[in-house]
Amino acid sequence: MTASLSSDSAAAAGDLSTSRVGKAATVSVLLGALVLAALPMVLPNYQVSVLTEVLIFAVLAMSIDMLAGYAGRTSLCHGAIFGTATYMTIWLAQDGSSIAVAMIAGVLMATMLAAVFGMLAIRTSGVYFLLLTLALGMVVWGICLRWTSVTGGENGLRGPGRPEFLNDHVSFYYVVFVCVALITLAMWRIVRSPFGLTMRGIRDSESRMQALGYNVPLHMFAAFTISGFFAGMAGALYAVFNNFVSPSAVALVLSVEGLLMTIVGGVGTLFGGFIGAAAIIALENVVSLYTERWQSVLGAVFIIIMIFAPDGVLGRLKDGFGKWTSRSSR
Amino acid sequence: MNGLSLLQILNGLTFAALLFIVASGFTLIFGLLRIVNLAHGALYLAGGYVGYSAATTTGSFLIGTMAAMGAVALIGLVIERGLLRFVGDNEMRQVLLTLGVTFLLNDMLLVLYGGDTFTVPVPELLRGALNWSGFFYPKYRLFVLGLGIAVFILLWLLLNRTRLGALIRAGVDDAETIAALGVNIRRIFLFTFLLGAALAGLGGVIGGAFLTLYPSADAEILVFSLAVVIIGGRGSLLGAAVGAIAVGMLNTIGQVMFPELAYFVIFGPMALLLAFRPLGLFGRSV
DSSP, X not given: OOSOSOOHHHHHXXXXXXXXXXXXXXXXXXXXXXXXXXXXXXXXXXXXXXXXXXXXXXXXXXXXXXXXXXXXXXXXXXXXXXXXXXXXXXXXXXXXXXXXXXXXXXXXXHXXXXXXXXXXXXXXXXXXXXXXXHHHXXXXXXXXXHOHHHHOGGGOEEOOOOOGGGOSHHHHHHHHHHHHHHHHHHHHHHHHSHHHHHHHHHHHOHHHHHHTTOOHHHHHHHHHHHHHHHHHHHHHHHHHHHOEEOGGGTSHHHHHHHHHHHHHHOTTOSTHHHHHHHHHHHHHHHHHHHOSOHHHHHHHHHHHHHHHOTTXXXXXXXXXXXXXXXXXXX | OOOOOHHHHHHHHHHHHHHHHHHHHHHHHXXXXXXXXXXXXHHHHHHHHHHHHHHHHXXXXXXXXXXXXXXXXXXXXXXXIIIGGGSTTOHHHHHHHHHHHHHHHHHHHHHHHXXXXXXXXXXXXXXXXXXXXXXXXXXXXXXXXXXHHHHHHHHHHHHHHSHHHXXXXXXXXXXXXXXXXTOOHHHHHHHHHHHHHHHHHHHHHHHHHHXXXXXXXXXXXXXXXXXXXXXXXXTOHHHHHHHHHHHHHHHHHHHHHOGGGHHHHTHHHHHHHHHHOTTOSSOOOO
C-alpha cells in the first residue's frame, strides 16, 4: 500500500468550481435546508411523514451518487444494503434491544455487507459492475425471502414501534432532519476531500491514476464501503420510520428507485439526491391516488429518462446554468 | 452428509438444461450487441404465461411453445426497434432502459395473469415417470434435459457451420469492420436479439411446466441467468453450458444441504471466480 487514502496534490486541483457557481450552490443549499426545516410547520401530518420519507431516501440516493457520480460505478445493490440495515434494526428491536443499539448494529451489518460486496465488485467496471451488484443484491433478496425463521419470509418483521418521544410526526421529522443534515454534511466533506477527488480521478481515468501511484482497488473498496455505510444509515432510519420490514425493502425495485432518484437529481451532484427523492416519492404518492400500477409507472419513467434525459433533471439545469455563466463572463 | 443421489444429480442437470436454454439467449445478446438485456427474466415469464394460455386453449404443448416463442420475439422486436435504438451506443443507458422494460412488463403480466401460480400442461406423451429397472424418473424432466442438449447442438451448428453464424461471430469480434465490408450488421443484431428473446420464451414454457409460473419467477430466473453468464463469460455458448451446469448443480446441492440458504450457494463460486477471472471462464476482454 504505497499510496495512502489521502493525497494532497489532488486537493489543490480540487476547487475547480468558480466562486460564482460556488456561491449560487451555497445559497441554494441553504435555501433548501431552510425550506425543509420550515415545511413541517405548515404541512398536515401525512405530508410531514412523506417528507420524512423523502429525507431518508435522499440519503440512499446520495449514497448511490457517491459511487455513480464520483467513482463512475453504477450500483444496483444499494437497496439490498439499505434493507439489510432495516432488517437488522427491526430484528434486534423486536427482541427488546434499545432502538439506538439496534440502529448501530444495523448500520454495522450493512457496512460489513458492503465491504464484502465491495471486495467482489471493485474488480469489475461498467456493465459488469452493474450486473454483479444486481446479482449480489438479488442474493440478499432471495435470502430474506426464504430464510423464514429469521426474516419472517414474505410476512416480514414488525418492530416494537418508535420510542415515546418520537411518536409525534413532527418531532420525528426534526430528529430525522438533524440526522440527515449531519449525514449530508459528512458525505459532502468526503466527496470534496482529497479522497473524493482521487475517486473522481479514478472515474475519469483509472489507468492514469494507477500510473500516478494511487492504489485504485483500495480506493474503490473504501468508496464502496463508505457508500454502503451511508446506505445503511438510511436503512436504519427507515426501520424506525416504517417499523416494518419485508423482502420488498431489499428488492431490486428499491435499488432501482434509489438509482432513479440519483439520476433524476443529477448524477454527480450529491445534493440532487434530495430533488430526486422528492420527485420520485411525490410521483409515487400522486400515482397511487389513481392507480395501483406504480411499478409500471416506475418502469415507464425509467425508459423515458433513459431516452430523453440520462443526465438527469438537475444535470440538465446545471448544463444550462454552466453555459449561461460562461457566456455572461465572456 | 452423505453424497448426492442419482435423483438429485438428474434434478440438477435438468435444471441446468433449462438454465442453459434461457441463459444462452441472454449471452448471445450480451455477446454480440453488448446489451445486457435485463428484461430477459420478464421475457421468460411472458413466454411462460403466453405458452400456458395457448397450450390450455388449444390443448397442444407444441402450439403453446410456438406461440410463446413468437410472442416473446415480438416483444423483443418492440424493445430492439422501438426503444433501444433511441439510446445509442451508451451501454449504461441500454441496460437501465431494459431494466425499465422489466418493471413495465412484469407489472403488466401481473395485471393480466394475477398473482396465482400456473403450470403449463405437459403433453400426454411426456407425463408420468420412466421406470429404469426400479429407478423412477419423470419423463418430462428427461425431455428438458434432451431439449437443452438439442438447443446447444443447434446453436453450435448455427454459430459455427452457417454463414449467418460466421457473421454473428465476426460481429462479436468487430462489428465495425463487418459493417464496412458491406454486411447489414443492424439486421444481424436484430436477428440475434429476436433469437435470444425467443429462447427466453422457450425457456418460459419449458420451465413453466415443472417450476411453475408466478409473479417473481422472472427475477429468480434472471439471477440464475446472470450467474450463468458471469461464470461462463460474455457471449460464449460453451461458457453458458458450463455455467448452467455449475449453477444447476450448485443450486441442487444447496437445496439439499441448506434448504433455506440455497440461493447463497451460487454466490460462493461466483465470488471465487470473479476474484481470479473477472470476465468469466470463457470470457474475453473486448
